[in-house]
Amino acid sequence: xxxxxxxxxxxxxxxxxxxxxxxxxxxxxxxxxxxxxxxxxxxxxxxxxxxxxxxxxxxxxxxxxxxxxxxxxxxxxxxxxxxxxxxxxxxxxxxxxxxxxxxxxxxxxxxxxxxxxxxxxxxxxxxxxxxxxxxxxxxxxxxxxxxxxxxxxxxxxxxxxxxxxxxxxxxxxxxxxxxxxxxxxxxxxxxxxxxxxxxxxxxxxxxxxxxxxxxxxxxxxxxxxxxxxxxxxxxxxxxxxxxxxxxxxxxxxxxxxxxxxxxxxxxxxxxxxxxxxxxxxxxxxxxxxxxxxxxxxxxxxxxxxxxxxxxxxxxxxxxxxxxxxxxxxxxxxxxxxxxxxxxxxxxxxxxxxxxxxxxxxxxxxxxxxxxxxxxxxxxxxxxxxxxxxxxxxxxxxxxxxxxxxxxxxxxxxxxxxxxxxxxxxxxxxxxxxxxxxxxxxxxxxxxxxxxxxxxxxxxxxxxxxxxxxxxxxxxxxxxxxxxxxxxxxxxxxxxxxxxxxxxxxxxxxxxxxxxx
Amino acid sequence: xxxxxxxxxxxxxxxxxxxxxxxxxxxxxxxxxxxxxxxxxxxxxxxxxxxxxxxxxxxxxxxxxxxxxxxxxxxxxxxxxxxxxxxxxxxxxxxxxxxxxxxxxxxxxxxxxxxxxxxxxxxxxxxxxxxxxxxxxxxxxxxxxxxxxxxxxxxxxxxxxxxxxxxxx
Numbered sequence: 234x235x236x237x238x239x240x241x242x243x244x245x246x247x248x249x250x251x252x253x254x255x256x257x258x259x260x261x262x263x264x265x266x267x268x269x270x271x272x273x274x275x276x277x278x279x280x281x282x283x284x285x286x287x288x289x290x291x292x293x294x295x296x297x298x299x300x301x302x303x304x305x306x307x308x309x310x311x312x313x314x315x316x317x318x319x320x321x322x323x324x325x326x327x328x329x330x331x332x333x334x335x336x337x338x339x340x341x342x343x344x345x346x347x348x349x350x351x352x353x354x355x356x357x358x359x360x361x362x363x364x365x366x367x368x369x370x371x372x373x374x375x376x377x378x379x380x381x382x383x384x385x386x387x388x389x390x391x392x393x394x395x396x397x398x399x400x401x402x403x404x405x406x407x408x409x410x411x412x413x414x415x416x417x418x419x420x421x422x423x424x425x426x427x428x429x430x431x432x433x434x435x436x437x438x439x440x441x442x443x444x445x446x447x448x449x450x451x452x453x454x455x456x457x458x459x460x461x462x463x464x465x466x467x468x469x470x471x472x473x474x475x476x477x478x479x480x481x482x483x484x485x486x487x488x489x490x491x492x493x494x495x496x497x498x499x500x501x502x503x504x505x506x507x508x509x510x511x512x513x514x515x516x517x518x519x520x521x522x523x524x525x526x527x528x529x530x531x532x533x534x535x536x537x538x539x540x541x542x543x544x545x546x547x548x549x550x551x552x553x554x555x556x557x558x559x560x561x562x563x564x565x566x567x568x569x570x571x572x573x574x575x576x577x578x579x580x581x582x583x584x585x586x587x588x589x590x591x592x593x594x595x596x597x598x599x600x601x602x603x604x605x606x607x608x609x610x611x612x613x614x615x616x617x618x619x620x621x622x623x624x625x626x627x628x629x630x631x632x633x634x635x636x637x638x639x640x641x642x643x644x645x646x647x648x649x650x651x652x653x654x655x656x657x658x659x660x661x662x663x664x665x666x667x668x669x670x671x672x673x674x675x676x677x678x679x680x681x682x683x684x685x686x687x688x689x690x691x692x693x694x695x696x697x698x699x700x701x702x703x704x705x706x707x708x709x710x711x712x713x714x715x716x717x718x719x720x721x722x723x724x725x726x727x728x729x730x731x732x733x734x735x736x737x738x739x740x741x742x743x744x745x746x747x748x749x
Numbered sequence: 750x751x752x753x754x755x756x757x758x759x760x761x762x763x764x765x766x767x768x769x770x771x772x773x774x775x776x777x778x779x780x781x782x783x784x785x786x787x788x789x790x791x792x793x794x795x796x797x798x799x800x801x802x803x804x805x806x807x808x809x810x811x812x813x814x815x816x817x818x819x820x821x822x823x824x825x826x827x828x829x830x831x832x833x834x835x836x837x838x839x840x841x842x843x844x845x846x847x848x849x850x851x852x853x854x855x856x857x858x859x860x861x862x863x864x865x866x867x868x869x870x871x872x873x874x875x876x877x878x879x880x881x882x883x884x885x886x887x888x889x890x891x892x893x894x895x896x897x898x899x900x901x902x903x904x905x906x907x908x909x910x911x912x913x914x915x916x917x918x
Contacts, residue, residue: 429826431825431826432756432825432826432827433756433806433826434754434756434806434826435754448793450754450793450804450806451791451792451793451806454756454791454806454808455789455791458788458789458791458808458823461820461822461823462788462789462820462822464822465820465822531755531828531918532753532754532755532756532804532828533751533753534751534752534753535751
């Protein structure tokens with residue numbers, strides 16, 4: 234603009250030719266007029282701009298003043314509004330609790346998430362009193378349930394089931410307590426589905442707990458679809474590889490496959506040992522019994538046997554087996570009877586053992602090894618000495634056992650003994666000893682032989698505690714005489730160890746053995 | 750009353766309206782929001798049939814551009830199927846024969862109903878009744894056109910399928 238203005242203020246015509254100037258005036262008159270008009274307009278616009286600028290300045294000042302006022306007003310309003318809003322919010326929460334919750338829930342959720350991201354530790358600290366007590370309560374409830382199960386297990390420890398459990402534990406290399414602990418874990422069957430393989434149609438359904446059974450056919454279809462999907466995706470279509478378990482939360486679906494149908498069992502907890510085996514056995518039997526019905530099933534339940542009932546029975550039996558139950562009255566009686574029978578059996582066994590050991594020497598003429606039973610001969614019961622001079626033992630001594638009454642189970646049966654009383658050729662021994670000491674007695678039932686060897690013939694069995702008279706001794710054998718039950722005097726050879734001596738054997742009657 | 754169950758399948762290409770047909774049939778309404786079908790969805794429709802009740806267990810299978818994406822496992826044991834095409838897309842008609850052959854291979858006795866869906870879109874329709882009938886006759890099935898949006902002949906499609914299934918027994 235400046236160069237134009239300079240041209241306007243110093244017109245060139247002043248220095249130029251007048252003619253040229255007049256021509257220029259004629260030719261440029263309109264332009265000059267226009268320039269003048271524009272200059273005037275520019276001047277006006279500048280004036281307007283100045284006016285606007287002044288107005289803007291004034292407005293800015295006004296705005297600043299308003300801001301200041303608003304700030305002051307807000308500060309003064311906050312205390313007043315806070316009191317009012319608190320009341321309003323309280324009333325709203327009281328009157329429209331649900332609506333308030335609906336409105337605040339998303340904000341609260343997002344706020345909590347944001348706060349957790351921002352300061353996790355603070356949130357944990359703030360929530361611990363709530364979450365901690367909730368978790369503690371849940372754990373305590375679990376512990377109580379666990380304790381109840383263990384208590385029931387302990388009560389049945391001495392029952393047949395307990396013994397069987399102990400045996401199983403030993404066979405599997407774990408302690409019975411570990412097995413009991415594992416069995417004590419909670420377990421429950423929720424539902425059982427019997428589903429046709431190909432179509433996914435539900436054949437039978439059983440539920441032990443309250444559940445919505447109306448969608449059982451849809452569930453069976455979805456289960457089949459999931460199985461098919463798993464087989465196609467992970468098993469490369471191999472029909473041998475099937476999905477056998479699905480877990481969601483605390484519940485699991487155990488799947489056991491049959492040829493035409495499969496079982497899906499919804500359970501909670503840990504299934505007991507052999508659970509799948511029992512399911513498989515049931516399914517296998519079902520296929521054997523109803524092969525055609527299962528194969529040809531086309532959705533009409535009339536073509537099937539009563540599978541619902543069968544499935545319910547299975548569910549009940551599996552639940553009964555898995556859960557520890559206290560013993561019933563019949564079980565207790567049976568257990569008591571079994572205990573008594575066991576004690577009786579033990580008594581008979583002891584009695585039998587005692588006689589077997591007692592008769593051992595009679596059968597084999599050897600020293601019994603079970604010395605613990607020998608003392609039945611009561612070595613302390615020494616007959617009181619009599620004042621009579623009769624040296625022969627009295628016949629009132631009752632034998633504690635008779636050989637004929639004693640059965641034997643040894644491989645070498647006792648030889649039949651027929652008592653053959655025979656008069657002895659030898660005269661009765663002359664009693665020279667002073668009968669102040671009691672006669673020797675046998676400390677157990679013992680066979681007497683014709684000669685000092687077990688190879689010789691057996692004469693008779695001398696009952697225990699029978700007074701005998703020692704006639705001679707050869708080595709470990711002594712020849713004795715005694716009076717049998719028929720009051721007949723007998724004599725024969727018995728091992729010395731079966732005699733309790735009351736005084737040393739006279740050296741006069743001992744036959745020395747060469748080399749001894 | 751005796752309850753008989755039958756498995757039926759919904760087959761067809763992607764976005765032909767299978768799920769919408771099922772939803773309209775089961776719930777009697779149409780949701781304008783298109784829900785892409787993923788995997789399998791199973792629905793049940795109970796039909797009183799004189800002396801018994803027929804439970805149709807409808808397997809709504811995900812359709813894809815590639816037929817092989819429909820698992821044969823899902824088709825096994827199906828008593829019948831509704832095979833759907835989109836009347837506004839000619840290529841969906843060509844796929845019908847593939848689905849029908851696949852199903853018949855696994856279940857030779859399966860009842861088939863061919864459905865041309867989206868008949869409400871009159872201006873955009875490219876598949877004629879004659880084309881649909883010709884294809885249907887090839888497989889000995891029945892055909893009809895429906896609209897999941899308006900509900901036109903949706904009930905009829907499933908009723909025809911139920912009749913065909915029971916007639917084959």
